[in-house]
């Protein structure tokens with residue numbers, strides 16, 4: 001059927017499969033898709049990997065909006081004001097947005113896993129190669145066009161820096177709602193140690209799924225409170241005019257095969 005609601009394999013119960021998560025049949029190339037399970041003992045320590053250097057300007061924060069898959073905090077990427085370099089990167093990459101993926105319960109929600117360990121949520125800080133390209137939309141199609149920092153979230157103490165963002169979410173409950181959001185420093189969402197990470201070549205985890213991403217997944221997680229995550233789950237996939245409202249949960253992609261790729265670690 002073409003409706004997003006599909007018959008669950010258990011008969012009567014109906015599961016809502018968000019249109020985006022009906023995996024496409026053919027993917028361009030398709031041998032470096034994301035997310036994957038990071039098998040720690042198979043990762044290879046690379047002493048040439050440098051520490052990550054992030055330089056974010058909170059003034060470049062512009063808006064926060066619900067795009068029907070997640071909520072995005074968008075930054076002004078018309079200049080090199082908020083950037084990442086170093087690590088596995090040869091060039092400088094400009095921050096354009098960050099967003100999260102989470103589950104309906106604290107038992108799952110992350111896109112990447114570490115030795116099959118699931119986290120309740122995962123933060124993605126999305127950057128594009130401004131040394132080689134002039135627009136995100138251009139870089140998204142290119143081999144080394146994007147660099148995404150992944151940070152795992154665990155349930156624990158309240159994250160004071162996150163709260164400003166959590167307080168803005170009720171205003172963007174529905175798909176396509178936007179509110180102005182300024183002066184947010186994404187560095188507050190990074191773990192204290194950003195020297196230890198895994199890196200591999202992969203793809204976007206939502207359409208267009210292009211294989212243009214250098215992934216840098218932080219070894220150290222950050223902690224957020226149960227209540228803060230509950231507000232993420234109060235968002236909706238659907239716009240205000242839709243007859244059936246669907247809670248924005250489980251907005252993660254199924255894991256993809258490693259296809260012989262090597263995951264490198266910056267730590268031994």
Ligand SMILES: CCCCCOc1ccc(S(N)(=O)=O)cc1
Pocket residue numbers: 124126137140148203204205206207208
């Ligand atoms: C040409 C427009 C493309 C819009 C889509 O952009 C994305 C999609 C996924 C990711 S993720 N989950 O892999 O970090 C980052 C950015």
Ligand SMILES: [Zn+2]
Pocket residue numbers: 099100101124205
């Ligand atoms: Zn993402």
